Amino acid sequence: MLPFVIRRFLLLIPVFIGLSMLVFVIGRLLPGDPVQLAAGPHATREEIAALAAEFGLDQPLPVQYLAYAKGLAIGDWGRSIQSRQPVIDDLKTFMPATLELVIAAMIVAILIGIPTGLLAAVYRDRWPDTLSRAVSLGAISIPRFFLGLLLQLALAMWLGLLPLGGRLPITAEPPPFLTGFLLIDTLVARDFSTFFLALQHMAMPAVALSLSPLATIMRMMRASTLEVLSQDYVLTARALGLSQRLTIFKYVLKNALSASLTVIGLYFGWLLGGTVLVETVFDWPGIGLYATRAITTQDFMPVMGVTLCIGLIFVAVNLLVDLAYGLVNPKVRLS
Amino acid sequence: MSVAPHDFGDFPRSAAAARFEAWRRAFYRFSGSRLSVIGLGICVFLVLVAIFGESFVPYPQHVTGGIAPRARFLPPSATHWFGTNELGQDVFTLVVAGSRVSLLCGFAVVFAAAVVGTVLGGIAGYYGGWTDDLIMRLTDLKLTIPGLILAMAIAAALGPGIVNMIIAVSLSWWPGFARLVRGEVLSKKEELFVLAARALGASHARLIWRHIVPNVLGAIVIKMSLDMGFAILTVAALGFIGIGVKPPTPEWGSLLAIARGYMPEFWWTAVFPGLAIFLAVFGFNLLGDGLRDVLDPKARR
Numbered sequence: 001m002l003p004f005v006i007r008r009f010l011l012l013i014p015v016f017i018g019l020s021m022l023v024f025v026i027g028r029l030l031p032g033d034p035v036q037l038a039a040g041p042h043a044t045r046e047e048i049a050a051l052a053a054e055f056g057l058d059q060p061l062p063v064q065y066l067a068y069a070k071g072l073a074i075g076d077w078g079r080s081i082q083s084r085q086p087v088i089d090d091l092k093t094f095m096p097a098t099l100e101l102v103i104a105a106m107i108v109a110i111l112i113g114i115p116t117g118l119l120a121a122v123y124r125d126r127w128p129d130t131l132s133r134a135v136s137l138g139a140i141s142i143p144r145f146f147l148g149l150l151l152q153l154a155l156a157m158w159l160g161l162l163p164l165g166g167r168l169p170i171t172a173e174p175p176p177f178l179t180g181f182l183l184i185d186t187l188v189a190r191d192f193s194t195f196f197l198a199l200q201h202m203a204m205p206a207v208a209l210s211l212s213p214l215a216t217i218m219r220m221m222r223a224s225t226l227e228v229l230s231q232d233y234v235l236t237a238r239a240l241g242l243s244q245r246l247t248i249f250k251y252v253l254k255n256a257l258s259a260s261l262t263v264i265g266l267y268f269g270w271l272l273g274g275t276v277l278v279e280t281v282f283d284w285p286g287i288g289l290y291a292t293r294a295i296t297t298q299d300f301m302p303v304m305g306v307t308l309c310i311g312l313i314f315v316a317v318n319l320l321v322d323l324a325y326g327l328v329n330p331k332v333r334l335s
Numbered sequence: 336m337s338v339a340p341h342d343f344g345d346f347p348r349s350a351a352a353a354r355f356e357a358w359r360r361a362f363y364r365f366s367g368s369r370l371s372v373i374g375l376g377i378c379v380f381l382v383l384v385a386i387f388g389e390s391f392v393p394y395p396q397h398v399t400g401g402i403a404p405r406a407r408f409l410p411p412s413a414t415h416w417f418g419t420n421e422l423g424q425d426v427f428t429l430v431v432a433g434s435r436v437s438l439l440c441g442f443a444v445v446f447a448a449a450v451v452g453t454v455l456g457g458i459a460g461y462y463g464g465w466t467d468d469l470i471m472r473l474t475d476l477k478l479t480i481p482g483l484i485l486a487m488a489i490a491a492a493l494g495p496g497i498v499n500m501i502i503a504v505s506l507s508w509w510p511g512f513a514r515l516v517r518g519e520v521l522s523k524k525e526e527l528f529v530l531a532a533r534a535l536g537a538s539h540a541r542l543i544w545r546h547i548v549p550n551v552l553g554a555i556v557i558k559m560s561l562d563m564g565f566a567i568l569t570v571a572a573l574g575f576i577g578i579g580v581k582p583p584t585p586e587w588g589s590l591l592a593i594a595r596g597y598m599p600e601f602w603w604t605a606v607f608p609g610l611a612i613f614l615a616v617f618g619f620n621l622l623g624d625g626l627r628d629v630l631d632p633k634a635r636r
C-alpha cells in the first residue's frame with residue numbers, strides 16, 4: 001500500500017506545475033488593461049506605471065510566471081488589484097462557504113441517490129425504474145439557476161418559509177471563526193438559534209445544487225447494481241435460498257457502492273465550479289461569487305487563485321478516491 | 336417435421352440490405368421506449384420553432400428590440416400568452432425567438448468541440464508515444480478546471496458576442512471528445528480489418544479516413560447528442576451571469592437574469608424563459624439517452 005500512496009503523491013507534482021502554468025495563461029487572457037481599470041479614469045501616466053510596477057506587471061511574461069510560481073510555493077498567491085487584498089486571504093474567507101454548501105449538497109444527493117438507484121435496479125423495467133429515469137433526466141435538465149429562482153419564488157417570496165439568500169441575516173451574530181463552516185462553528189459555540197438560522201439559509205441553495213449529482217449518482221448506482229445482480233455469486237446466493245433482502249443488503253449493496261465512489265469524487269470537484277450559478281442566485285458569499293466579480297472587473301489574480309484552488313481540491317479529492325479504491329480493491333494497488 | 340431455417344431465412348443479401356436491417360431494428364428498439372420518443376418529439380418541435388417560429392410570432396417588432404412602454408408588465412392573457420416584460424415586449428415572442436439563438440449556439444458548441452476533440456484525440460490514439468502523452472496530459476489538466484469558470488474567463492477575455500461565447504464554451508468542452516475518440520481509435524486500430532488494410536499497404540490517411548473514422552463516428556454522434564442539452568444549458572448559464580449573448584438579442588438565460596429583478600410580482604417574465612430552457616435541455620437529454628441505448632451495445636441493459 002505504501003509504494004502506491006507515494007507514487008500517487010509524486011504524480012501530483014507535474015499536475016501542480018501544469019495547473020499553475022495553465023492558470024497563468026488563462027489569467028493572462030483576460031482583456032483590457034486591469035491596471036488602467038484599477039487606477040481609475042483620471043490616473044496619470046506616471047500613476048499607472050507605478051501601479052504596474054507595484055504588481056510586477058511591467059516585467060516580461062516568463063519572469064512574471066516565475067515570480068507567480070515562486071509565490072505560490074510560499075503561500076503568496078498574489079493580490080487582487082481591485083481590493084489590494086492578498087488572494088489567499090480572500091480564498092480563506094470565501095472557500096469555507098462554498099465547501100460547506102457543496103458538502104451539504106453532496107450529502108443530500110448521496111442520501112437520496114443511493115437508495116433510489118438501488119430501488120430502480122431491483123425493480124428494473126417496472127414503474128420505479130421508469131419513474132427514476134424520468135425524474136433523473138428531469139433533475140439533470142432543470143437549470144440550477146432556474147430551480148433556485150423557482151424555490152425563491154415559491155418558498156421565500158410567496159410562502160415566506162425560508163430566507164431569500166445569504167448565509168445569515170445581517171442581524172445575526174456569526175460564531176467565532178473556527179472551521180469557517182457555520183453549521184459546525186455554531187454547534188461548537190453552542191449557539192443553537194444561529195445554527196438553525198444557518199440551516200434555514202442553506203436549505204434552498206443546497207437542494208438547488210444537489211439535483212444534478214443526485215440524478216447522476218442514482219443512474220450510476222442503478223447501473224452498477226444491475227452489473228452486480230448479474231454476477232454468479234448473486235445467483236449462487238439466490239440458489240442457496242437467501243432472502244431477497246439479505247442478498248441485496250449483504251452482497252449486492254457493498255459491491256455496487258464502490259463503483260459509485262468514483263462518480264461522487266468527480267462530482268465533488270465539478271460542483272465546486274458549478275456553485276457559481278447557485279451562489280449568484282442566492283447571494284451566497286462563496287468563491288463562485290468572488291470569481292464572477294473578479295472576472296467582470298478583469299481582476300486576474302483572484303481568477304487565477306480560484307481556478308487553481310478548485311483544481312487543487314479536485315485533484316486532492318480524486319487522489320483520496322483513488323486511495324480509497326486501493327484500500328478496497330488490491331488489484332488497483334498493483335497496476 | 337422440419338424446423339424452418341429461421342437463422343438463415345432473414346440473412347441480409349447485400350451490404351445495403353444489412354444496413355437497412357440494422358437501422359430498422361435500431362428504430363424499432365428506439366420507438367419501443369416511450370421516453371425516447373417523447374424526447375424526439377420535443378426536439379423536432381423545438382427545431383421547427385427555431386426555424387419557422389419567428390415568422391409566426393404575434394409581435395415580430397419585439398424580436399429586434401422594439402418596445403411598447405404602455406403595455407408594461409401585463410399578466411398572461413389571450414393577447415399576450417406569456418405576459419409582457421418591463422419594456423412592454425411580448426414574452427411569448429421573445430421566448431420563441433430565443434429558441435433559435437439557444438439551439439444554434441448549443442449545436443455550434445458541440446460541433447466545434449467534437450471537431451477539435453476528434454482531431455486531437457485521433458492524433459493521440461493513432462500515433463501514440465509522446466504526442467499521445469502530451470495531448471492526454473493537456474486533456475487531464477483541462478478536466479481539473481471547472482468548465483463553467485474556464486468558459487466564463489475565456490468569454491470575458493474575448494468580449495461580448497455570440498461567436499466569442501461559442502468559442503469560449505467549446506474551448507472548455509473538447510477534452511471529453513478527445514478522451515472518447517482516443518479510446519475508440521486505440522481499440523479500433525488493433526482490429527483485424529485495420530491490420531488487414533495495413534498489411535495490404537494502405538497509407539496512414541487511408542487507414543484513418545476509410546477504416547477508423549467511420550467506425551468511431553457512431554460514438555461521436557452519441558456523445559454529441561448527449562452533450563447538446565448540456566451545451567444549451569451552459570449557453571443559458573453564461574447569458575444568466577451576464578457574459579455571452581447580450582440584449583436586445585433575445586436569449587433565454589439573459590431574459591431570466593433580467594426578470595430576476597421583477598420577482599415575485601411579475602413572475603411570468605422569469606418562469607416562461609426558464610421553462611423553455613428546461614424543455615430544451617430535457618428534450619435533448621431524453622433523445623441522447625435513447626440514442627445511446629439503441630446505438631451503443633455496451634450501454635444497453
